[in-house]
Amino acid sequence: xxxxxxxxxxxxxxxxxxxxxxxxxxxxxxxxxxxxxxxxxxxxxxxxxxxxxxxxxxxxxxxxxxxxxxxxxxxxxxxxxxxxxxxxxxxxxxxxxxxxxxxxxxxxxxxxxxxxxxxxxxxxxxxxxxxxxxxxxxxxxxxxxxxxxxxxxxxxxxxxxxxxxxxxxxxxxxxxxxxxxxxxxxxxxxxxxxxxxxxxxxxxxxxxxxxxxxxxxxxxxxxxxxxxxxxxxxxxxxxxxxxxxxxxxxxxxxxxxxxxxxxxxxxxxxxxxxxxxxxxxxxxxxxxxxxxxxxxxxxxxxxxxxxxxxxxxxxxxxxxxxxxxxxxxxxxxxxxxxxxxxxxxxxxxxxxxxxxxxxxxxxxxxxxxxxxxxxxxxxxxxxxxxxxxxxxxxxxxxxxxxxxxxxxxxxxxxxxxxxxxxxxxxxxxxxxxxxxxxxxxxxxxxxxxxxxxxxxxxxxxxxxxxxxxxxxxxxxxxxxxxxxxxxxxxxxxxxxxxxxxxxxxxxxxxxxxxxxxxxxxxxxxxxxxxxxxxxxxxxxxxxxxxxxxxxxxxxxxxxxxxxxxxxxxxxxxxxxxxxxxxxxxxxxxxxxxxxxxxxxxxxxxxxxxxxxxxxxxxxxxxxxxxxxxxxxxx
Amino acid sequence: xxxxxxxxxxxxxxxxxxxxxxxxxxxxxxxxxxxxxxxxxxxxxxxxxxxxxxxxxxxxxxxxxxxxxxxxxxxxxxxxxxxxxxxxxxxxxxxxxxxxxxxxxxxxxxxxxxxxxxxxxxxxxxxxxxxxxxxxxxxxxxxxxxxxxxxxxxxxxxxxxxxxxxxxxxxxxxxxxxxxxxxxxxxxxxxxxxxxxxxxxxxxxxxxxxxxxxxxxxxxxxxxxxxxxxxxxxxxxxxxxxxxxxxxxxxxxxxxxxxxxxxxxxxxxxxxxxxxxxxxxxxxxxxxxxxxxxxxxxxxxxxxxxxxxxxxxxxxxxxxxxxxxxxxxxxxxxxxxxxxxxxxxxxxxxxx
Numbered sequence: 009x010x011x012x013x014x015x016x017x018x019x020x021x022x023x024x025x026x027x028x029x030x031x032x033x034x035x036x037x038x039x040x041x042x043x044x045x046x047x048x049x050x051x052x053x054x055x056x057x058x059x060x061x062x063x064x065x066x067x068x069x070x071x072x073x074x075x076x077x078x079x080x081x082x083x084x085x086x087x088x089x090x091x092x093x094x095x096x097x098x099x100x101x102x103x104x105x106x107x108x109x110x111x112x113x114x115x116x117x118x119x120x121x122x123x124x125x126x127x128x129x130x131x132x133x134x135x136x137x138x139x140x141x142x143x144x145x146x147x148x149x150x151x152x153x154x155x156x157x158x159x160x161x162x163x164x165x166x167x168x169x170x171x172x173x174x175x176x177x178x179x180x181x182x183x184x185x186x187x188x189x190x191x192x193x194x195x196x197x198x199x200x201x202x203x204x205x206x207x208x209x210x211x212x213x214x215x216x217x218x219x220x221x222x223x224x225x226x227x228x229x230x231x232x233x234x235x236x237x238x239x240x241x242x243x244x245x246x247x248x249x250x251x252x253x254x255x256x257x258x259x260x261x262x263x264x265x266x267x268x269x270x271x272x273x274x275x276x277x278x279x280x281x282x283x284x285x286x287x288x289x290x291x292x293x294x295x296x297x298x299x300x301x302x303x304x305x306x307x308x309x310x311x312x313x314x315x316x317x318x319x320x321x322x323x324x325x326x327x328x329x330x331x332x333x334x335x336x337x338x339x340x341x342x343x344x345x346x347x348x349x350x351x352x353x354x355x356x357x358x359x360x361x362x363x364x365x366x367x368x369x370x371x372x373x374x375x376x377x378x379x380x381x382x383x384x385x386x387x388x389x390x391x392x393x394x395x396x397x398x399x400x401x402x403x404x405x406x407x408x409x410x411x412x413x414x415x416x417x418x419x420x421x422x423x424x425x426x427x428x429x430x431x432x433x434x435x436x437x438x439x440x441x442x443x444x445x446x447x448x449x450x451x452x453x454x455x456x457x458x459x460x461x462x463x464x465x466x467x468x469x470x471x472x473x474x475x476x477x478x479x480x481x482x483x484x485x486x487x488x489x490x491x492x493x494x495x496x497x498x499x500x501x502x503x504x505x506x507x508x509x510x511x512x513x514x515x516x517x518x519x520x521x522x523x524x525x526x527x528x529x530x531x532x533x534x535x536x537x538x539x540x541x542x543x544x545x546x547x548x549x550x551x552x553x554x555x556x557x558x559x560x561x562x563x564x565x566x567x568x569x570x571x572x573x574x575x576x577x578x579x580x581x582x583x584x585x586x587x588x589x590x591x592x593x594x595x596x597x598x599x600x601x602x603x604x605x606x607x608x609x610x611x612x613x614x615x616x617x618x619x620x621x622x623x624x625x626x627x628x629x630x631x632x633x634x635x636x637x638x639x640x641x642x
Numbered sequence: 643x644x645x646x647x648x649x650x651x652x653x654x655x656x657x658x659x660x661x662x663x664x665x666x667x668x669x670x671x672x673x674x675x676x677x678x679x680x681x682x683x684x685x686x687x688x689x690x691x692x693x694x695x696x697x698x699x700x701x702x703x704x705x706x707x708x709x710x711x712x713x714x715x716x717x718x719x720x721x722x723x724x725x726x727x728x729x730x731x732x733x734x735x736x737x738x739x740x741x742x743x744x745x746x747x748x749x750x751x752x753x754x755x756x757x758x759x760x761x762x763x764x765x766x767x768x769x770x771x772x773x774x775x776x777x778x779x780x781x782x783x784x785x786x787x788x789x790x791x792x793x794x795x796x797x798x799x800x801x802x803x804x805x806x807x808x809x810x811x812x813x814x815x816x817x818x819x820x821x822x823x824x825x826x827x828x829x830x831x832x833x834x835x836x837x838x839x840x841x842x843x844x845x846x847x848x849x850x851x852x853x854x855x856x857x858x859x860x861x862x863x864x865x866x867x868x869x870x871x872x873x874x875x876x877x878x879x880x881x882x883x884x885x886x887x888x889x890x891x892x893x894x895x896x897x898x899x900x901x902x903x904x905x906x907x908x909x910x911x912x913x914x915x916x917x918x919x920x921x922x923x924x925x926x927x928x929x930x931x932x933x934x935x936x937x938x939x940x941x942x943x944x945x946x947x948x949x950x951x952x953x954x955x956x957x958x959x960x961x962x963x964x965x966x967x968x969x970x971x972x973x974x975x976x977x978x979x980x981x982x983x984x985x986x987x988x989x990x991x992x993x994x
Contacts (some may be wrong), residue, residue: 186744186755192706192737193759193817194729194766203758207749358832458925473694485745502693502859507903507919529833532905535912559909573837575866575908580885581687581844583865586837590802 024211025287028279030288036278038189043272046092057084057090057243066259075265078248082239084265091243092269097227098159102224103217104161110170111206111213117171117177119197119205122353125175126323132168140165148236155228155237162219162227174209181208211288218281220258221275229270245270251271267606277609318345320523321370321491325335325383326393328362328369332377337595340367342383343549344621349490352524354538354555356531358570360591361544363527368395369495370525371410372400387491406436409484413496415476418483419468425479426464429486435489451482455512474505478512485516492517494526510537531571535559543567546602549621553628563630565607565638603630609634646936652684652853653719654822654874655705655721655735660714662700673932674700677714684822687847687854689868691861691900697858697877702825706737718821724725729766733759735912736814740826742806746798752809753794756780759817779816785811787842804835811842821853822846828863840867861904865889873897876937877958883963891976893965896938898976944969 045052056073061081070078074082079508105525107375117125143165181187181204190200222492231237232246240247240435248266255262286338328340340362348354355363368374368389372392386391387408392400404410412418420428429448439447452460455478468476477497488560494513498506514537519525526538534555542552543564551564562568571577572585589606590600601619604610621629632638662675673695682688692698703709705716707727716723721732730809739745746755757776764771771779781791786834787808798806807827814822824843828836844867846852858864864885866869869887873896881894902919906912922943936942939949948968959965967973 067887141863175913183744184747185739185741187745188706188708188759189737189739189745189813191708191728192733192735192832193762193813195758196729199762203750204747206738209746295747313726343955358834447821456925503903503905504693504899507916508923511916511920511923530905531907532892532912535909536905536908536916570833571907573834573860575837576862576907578866580866581848581869583841583844584837585835586841588838589831590804590835599710 010061016107022214022284022288026283028527029283031279032283035283037278037468039280042092043096043383046089046096049093053086057082057087057088058241066452068261070589075262078262081406085561087243088246088265088269091248093244094155094238095225095245098155098228099221099224101156102159102163103221103378105160106167106170106220107217109164109167110174114174115201115205115209118175119182119201122586127607132171135165135168138165144231148231153237153239155231158231159224159228162224166220170220173212173216177209178205181205181479193544213284214284215281218277218284225270225274247282266639320349320388321347322386322610324372324386325386326380326383327383328365328374328378330378334595339547339594340369341547345549345552347523347525349523351540352538353540353543354534355525355527355543355544356529356534357544358529360590360593362547363544364495367495367527369524371408372491373406406487407489408485408487408491408493410493410495411480411484411497413499415473416468418480419476421468424464425466427469429483432483432486440536452484454485455482474501477501477509481512488520489522492526493526498533513537531574546597547594548602548631550603557628559624560637561630563635564623564632565609566603568638611635647878652851655682655821656685656717657681657701657705658715660701660716661712662704662709662778662825674877675704678874678883680872682853682855685851685853687856687868688870688872689858689864690855690874691859691873692874693859695876695881696874697770698874699825702823702857705735705823707731715814717973724930733763733817734820734968735823737809737823740829742803742810742830743809746806751794752796752843753780756783756813759813759860769783775967783812783816804831804838815846823855825857829858829860839978844868861889861900871939873900876932878937879966881963881965887961890953891961893938893959893961893970894967895942895944899979944973
């Protein structure tokens with residue numbers, strides 16, 4: 009159990025999570041207080057809402073009348089509280105009507121789909137096209153100014169919108185594999201709906217309800233303002249606004265209590281809805297949502313020594329930290345390696361080892377919450393960690409290019425392949441349209457795309473993943489780079505396509521002499537194309553050497569263990585030599601050797617200090633102090 | 643249930659002449675599975691291997707009642723599964739999916755997720771099982787898949803991909819199924835975690851006699867686990883037979899290409915594999931439309947005219963197993979770098 013937190017934390021309920029935020033507490037508290045006060049109006053109201061006192065009309069707030077009096081001398085506070093009762097009852101009726109219609113229909117249409125779904129949705133379309141206000145006026149006329157009837161009608165008519173949103177959520181949840189698993193385990197549809205679909209819809213239901221409540225208040229106030237609700241002298245919020253409007257010129261204050269309270273209530277409902285949405289959105293992720301904030305910008309790093317080597321790319325002591333909800337976490341610690349022209353360095357490791365972060369850091373493409381906190385990336389004699397954004401931008405694409413795991417993501421689906429490549433070509437060199445077109449075709453031929461002329465006219469979604477990776481490679485080659493960074497370039501491809509793409513990379517490298525930094529988790533890919541390997545574990549390079557030496561005899565226990573955990577290495581249908589446990593997450597690395605908890609060779613001294621890189625020969629280093637034991641093993 | 647259930651006999655899963663069409667738009671459809679037959683005898687591990695679009699996952703979905711069947715017949719023992727849905731299906735067949743994240747309900751504790759099938763099962767069979775007994779079963783199952791007992795109170799978000807996959811396996815096993823379908827169950831996992839899960843599945847298979855239908859694109863994984871192999875390409879079976887034979891002596895040009903394309907974790911062997919592959923490589927070509935032709939004809943280095951006009955049927959192959967190739971038996975012999983190591987070819991440096 010290395011990745012789960014050690015104290016069993018129960019997932020917080022939505023309500024508690026909402027109350028944990030300041031705006032949640034304020035809005036919920038306000039609404040609750042309002043609700044309680046209105047409910048208790050007969051007890052706490054300072055005066056009878058209908059009691060007139062013509063001697064004291066249109067007063068501003070005073071000790072006797074906290075919110076003043078209206079044009080008939082009635083106490084405004086009392087009238088607000090009594091008026092609030094009918095408003096709240098109205099909202100509850102509307103919300104209840106909407107929930108009763110929208111939730112069952114939304115969940116059922118979303119989960120069941122099919123003919124039932126189509127029928128209900130057409131019905132909803134019709135309801136949505138009906139002008140609500142006309143219906144409401146008719147209802148009020150028929151039911152003798154009954155606000156309850158109007159609110160229930162509004163709830164039912166408004167349900168089609170909420171139903172659509174619930175249906176959308178239910179459709180997404182239906183695709184989840186755990187719903188399929190539940191079906192296979194013999195749960196009935198009803199059980200699945202109540203146990204798996206509905207709980208996931210809870211968030212949208214709460215949000216929609218609070219938004220609808222805000223809308224209902226507005227509509228109800230509007231209706232009572234127009235005198236369509238209970239006739240005077242009954243207290244209603246809309247009626248009070250109406251009264252205040254008639255005396256606006258003589259006593260503007262009168263508008264403040266009623267108008268202000270309505271505005272505050274609507275605002276509180278809206279903010280509460282937003283808070284619930286934010287909380288439910290992050291509730292199911294372990295990180296609780298990533299705050300995007302730069303970690304400390306590389307502080308005064310001691311002036312790095314002038315590059316001594318002649319390597320094209322020389323990474324020295326590179327450290328990278330990310331700011332997470334749990335604080336700043338070091339993801340890379342003192343990573344270093346060299347890469348020369350014509351070489352292919354495989355950066356090998358499991359997820360969490362930091363191999364992709366290393367590749368991104370070289371390009372200066374860390375995410376917004378990450379930063380280089382130490383070390384240097386010397387490319388062709390220049391330290392890229394000190395380069396400005398503009399200098400980096402000038403290098404990317406021309407001297408250093410990147411291909412990623414998802415070629416489709418690198419291509420814009422709304423433009424033809426030819427025009428995308430042409431744009432890249434023309435950004436590197438001032439070429440005429442025709443010259444650019446020729447260069448594009450040349451590039452496409454270079455990456456062995458069949459029928460380039462025709463292929464150039466296609467859109468990215470019209471080609472296969474393997475073809476898309478070839479296009480991405482063509483784009484990377486457009487600037488004739490000296491260094492190609494390939495981040496898991498073949499992981500998403502089928503093996504036969506992977507073999508083609510690797511063959512292509514090998515040929516291109518032979519022809520152009522570029523250096524390749526290849527991030528991969530696949531030893532087979534390393535064996536196929538790499539000249540050198542840097543094995544990474546928990547944010548450190550643990551071994552670096554030419555491939556022949558690594559495959560011949562691994563010099564770090566992790567390298568050996570990782571190689572042995574391939575099914576290729578075990579006799580068929582016998583247990584594989586798996587490494588127990590898992591890679592410790594950043595921030596939870598053990599002291600001393602980071603692999604010692606999982607290592608068969610670990611001894612007491614492995615825990616003592618940070619393990620240095622031990623130089624084994626001119627080209628080989630290993631971060632292990634017991635490496636000779638490993639070499640001694642058969 | 644442990645101790646209480648009548649020991650149900652494991653049965654054979656048989657898929658015959660399966661056709662699966664997915665509708666695209668109103669009238670058109672895409673044929674994902676085109677006449678596939680295979681069987682998983684009781685207690686046996688069968689590997690179904692193919693690349694993306696080969697239809698391997700559609701076969702799994704059809705067996706699980708999650709895909710539309712246009713034709714064919716799927717039986718488990720004497721039960722015809724074709725039209726069975728929901729609780730009517732035998733719970734003897736369970737599945738572990740590829741995606742460990744979408745496989746668990748994020749709003750439920752692991753304990754709830756594992757108990758739910760037990761409760762549903764009890765409700766269906768009218769048997770009662772106390773809460774304590776359920777807890778005990780869940781704890782035993784978690785221990786069996788190598789997770790600590792405290793797991794039951796936690797939520798999925800607190801677990802890594804490998805741990806979630808263990809939980810998915812525990813859920814699949816809680817009703818003591820006889821056949822486990824693993825649909826790319828280890829493909830999303832890191833190498834060291836993949837090894838742990840493979841060991842677990844193999845142990846369950848060997849110790850409990852669980853039948854496995856192991857679906858993957860990774861030849862080395864499937865070769866490690868499976869006794870029989872079925873190779874699919876574009877919805878059709880290209881070759882089938884014992885895993886040993888299909889992997890060591892592939893008789894279909896497609897299987898050969900698949901084996902040659904999988905990079906090996908060994909410099910010499912991979913070099914040899916690559917050279918052999920490059921010697922046979924054809925320039926990339928557009929896929930020919932399916933129909934009365936071999937689906938592999940456009941990429942096959944041995945294709946003749948007949949391959950483009952007549953669909954090869956699966957027939958007994960010269961070395962054993964079955965192969966769907968007109969030229970089976972006439973192809974150049976396959977020499978395998980595992981069993982016949984090539985002579986060392988000087989320096990192993992592969993770069994200029």
